[in-house]
Amino acid sequence: xxxxxxxxxxxSVVEKEDVTLDCVYETRDTTYYLFxxxxxxxxxxxxxxxxxxxxxxxxxxxxxxxxxxxxxxSFNFTITASQVVDSAVYFCAxxxxxxxxxxxxxxxQVFP
Amino acid sequence: DVKVTxxxxxxxxxxxxxxFLECVQDMDHxxxxxxxxxxxxxLRLIYFSYDVKMKEKGDIPEGYSVSxxxxxxxxxxxxxxxxxxxxxxxxxxxxxxxxxxxxxxxYGYTFGSGTRLTVV
Numbered sequence: 001x002x003x004x005x006x007x008x009x010x011x012s013v014v015e016k017e018d019v020t021l022d023c024v025y026e027t028r029d030t031t032y033y034l035f036x037x038x039x040x041x042x043x044x045x046x047x048x049x050x051x052x053x054x055x056x057x058x059x060x061x062x063x064x065x066x067x068x069x070x071x072x073x074s075f076n077f078t079i080t081a082s083q084v085v086d087s088a089v090y091f092c093a094x095x096x097x098x099x100x101x102x103x104x105x106x107x108x109q110v111f112p
Numbered sequence: 113d114v115k116v117t118x119x120x121x122x123x124x125x126x127x128x129x130x131x132f133l134e135c136v137q138d139m140d141h142x143x144x145x146x147x148x149x150x151x152x153x154x155l156r157l158i159y160f161s162y163d164v165k166m167k168e169k170g171d172i173p174e175g176y177s178v179s180x181x182x183x184x185x186x187x188x189x190x191x192x193x194x195x196x197x198x199x200x201x202x203x204x205x206x207x208x209x210x211x212x213x214x215x216x217x218x219y220g221y222t223f224g225s226g227t228r229l230t231v232v
Binding site: 004006009033035037042043044045046047050091098099100101102103104105 | 143145147152153154155156157160162170200202204206208220221222223224225226228
């Protein structure tokens with residue numbers, strides 16, 4: 001069975017702090033994909049990143065970075081120098097070719 | 113700009129009513145999905161469809177049905193709404209994924225803005 005665990009229900013930080021959102025997954029598939037989505041207050045989930053199970057290179061996109069470690073089945077997301085606009089619910093997801101299984105989400109609040 | 117459009121942002125219905133939630137996408141995607149989102153439970157898959165007139169049960173199909181008569185439209189039906197179906201409903205679409213050996217990827221989903229349904 002596949003499962004995604006986001007143990008942090010809610011995180012609060014002050015602007016400019018760095019913050020890491022944890023994601024741990026379980027799967028028996030050898031080929032799979034991992035995703036992060038952002039859900040701002042408007043409600044629409046916005047795609048942030050996709051990784052496949054064969055690519056463990058870390059990725060950086062501006063203030064966002066992702067650390068994928070198969071050895072610990074984790075795909076953590078770090079926001080550097082957080083901003084108020086980063087306040088949202090963030091979901092980690094796992095899938096093979098079509099269906100995605102989502103974690104329960106982490107609500108990030110960034111205070112000015 | 114590509115889009116997944118859900119017909120209603122907010123909806124209030126009475127217990128026992130038959131409720132239709134509509135979702136339309138303009139990206140010519142084969143796959144369409146209905147999820148519900150509840151606090152502490154994340155997104156849970158209700159139904160999905162890989163093609164017109166095809167449907168598959170997700171993890172929580174009880175109390176729901178779906179209809180996909182046209183490729184661009186995927187409707188979620190609550191046959192007899194109940195208060196425990198009060199939730200945020202999210203529609204999504206995607207291109208069909210391919211296994212690695214074909215060299216393509218799971219493209220991920222494009223989501224609609226959601227319909228917040230309250231059943232009273």
